[in-house]
Structures are given as structure tokens and as C-alpha cells.
Amino acid sequence: MPDELVFRLPDRDRLHESVRLWSHVELGDTEFESTGDGWQLTLADLPVDCLEYMLEIDGERTLDPENPRTVPGAFGEHSWLPLPAYVEPGWLHDDQIEAEQAGVVVEDTVAGDVEVTVWAPAEADGEESLPLLLAHDGPEMASYGRLLDWAATGIAGGRLPRMRIALLDPGDRNTRYSASPAYARALVSDVLPFLLEACPSGHRPVIIGQSLGALAALHAAWTNPGTFAGLFLQSGSFFTPATDGMESAFEHFAEVTGFVQTVHAATEAAPAAPKVAMTCGTAEENYANNRLMLEHLQALGLDATWGEARQGHTWTCWRDLLDPHLTALVRKVWQ
Secondary structure (H helix, E strand, C coil), X not given: CCCEEEEEEECCCCCCCCEEEECCCCCCCCECEECCCEEEEEEECCCCCEEEEEEEECCEEECCCCCCXXXXXXXXXXXXXXXXXXXXXXXXXXXXXXXXXXXXXXXXXXXXXEEEEEEEECCCCCCCCCCEEEECCHHHHHHCCCHHHHHHHHHHCCCCCCCEEEEECCCCHHHHCCCCHHHHHHHHHHHHHHHHHHCCCCCCCEEEEECHHHHHHHHHHHHCCCCCCEEEEECCCCCCCCCCHHHCCCCCHHHHHHHHHHHHHCCCCCXXXXXXXXXXXXXXXXXXXXXXXXXXXXXXCCCEEEEEECCCCCHHHHHHCHHHHHHHHHHHHHC
């Protein structure tokens, strides 16, 4: 039998004129029906194993007052429901190493000042050589995607090598992460040398990103061959006119599709191409363009792997796919 969810909203005084469930995942008709003393919606055979949503009550979005479960995000909290098939990552509750963080600003790059928070094991001194993981949307991935917990539990459990993590603040995210040549130059020519001078490493770094952050990671690696040992690309905004016409109003659509077209037109990979791990939610609009990118990178001869979850374009999805996919990538390139 397919999973069935029943949503109810009491309204004994008939204060509301309409109730609708909002989600970024396509769910069909989500208008509630009046039951006289309230409102009700039944959804069956959902395309996800956990659902992030809000209610639109008389046109205003709000949390579901009947559901105490919520998840945080860059645009505020959303109501959240796990379905029977959903399994929470076990590492969320594992023991962690002690760690420290320090903030720095790389000033006057061609893309402006770039703020970075560097995370490291507490016992690591500044002279110790450790692998470096760069994270686009770093503060958000730490807060909502639990990236630092993934590292702290993985190191404590022996699943991961000791490392430093540079959480890159996005700044003007849409401009920087939309295949911007200025940002790619700033990242490779200014930010990375600054970090490696302060945080020595005997390995090429790994860079990760989600959505536009994944696009920016691929762009930086593509335009600066040999810089990165690995790319971890989650739900990348690898827009093409054929798969993503719904995104055509995005202010940097031409820059994004132009770069993606350049990648798809390539017939050979650059020397010292990075190893790549890609993940995506199966209910995402980006699923099709991510599969196209994966197949093309593999056709170029890159070591590119794939992981997916029955989820949408959410921090929960990206968190849940860190292990085993990012775990396997860093072990492959650093051990």
C-alpha cells in the first residue's frame, strides 16, 4: 500500500477561507477541503521519504500548527514529516572530536572581500599539515547540513582523515556562484593561497557545494585545472535551456547555461582532473540536469560517482547524503 498522509487544520469558528499545502516538491493538488469544523487534505504515494512544507492559510504561509516537527533553513523554519521509509543518518548521534573555529577575511580580491571560518581538530597546531576541505555556502552547510558534525563524528570514529574545513561565506551568492570568472579567480588566486599559507597541507584540496554552490565549484575547477583533488557536487544548478526553461527568468541564466554548454561541448578532460562525487534528490527539478552532467563527465573519463535520496532540494537531503558519498570521496583522494 502507498504511504498516505492526512493533514487536518481545526477551524470550528470558520475563520479561514482557504488552506493549501505548499512545498517545493511537486505534489499535485494540495488544496484542503472544508469539513465543516475544519480543513483536511489527503496525499498518497508521495515522491519523497520525508516532506518539508508549509501551510498557506488565506494566502499567508505559516508552519503547520498541528505538527510540532520543524527543520531550520536559510529562509526560515519549515514543517517536516518523515514517512515510514525515511532513515535518519546514524552519525548524527555519534561521539565527536573536540574542534576549534577561527574567522578570517580575505580582503580586496577581484570579487570583493571573502569571509571564511576555518574549522580544525582542537589538538592541531597551526603548523600541522592537514588536508583542506572548502565548502561553498559554508555557514549554512554547517548550520543546516551539519557538515562539521559529519567531520567531527567521522574523525572520531576513524571513518575520515583528520582535516581542516574552510566555510566560505557566499556574500553576493547569485553573482559569485553563477559561473563568475571573477569569483573563480578570487577563490583560486587569493582565497586558497591565503588559507594554505595559514593552514599548511600536503594534499590538493577538495571543494564542495550545493545548488549554485555546486555549479561554482565545478566552474572553479574547470577553469583552473589541477587545483582540486576532488569535487563534491550536490544538486548542482547545471541548467540547460532544454531541461530548465522554468529557470529562464533567473538573472544569471545566460552565464550559467553558457558555462554548462562549454562543459557539455568538451571532448576531453584536462590533465589531473579531479575525482567527482555527485548527489541529488530524486524529486528535484535539478535531477535531470544533474544526470546529464554526470553522464558527460563520465564520458570524458572522469572518476565520477552518483548518490541519490528520495527527497527534494533541501539541506536535509544534502546532509543525509554526506555519508557515504563525501566520506568515500575524501578517503579516495586523501588516503
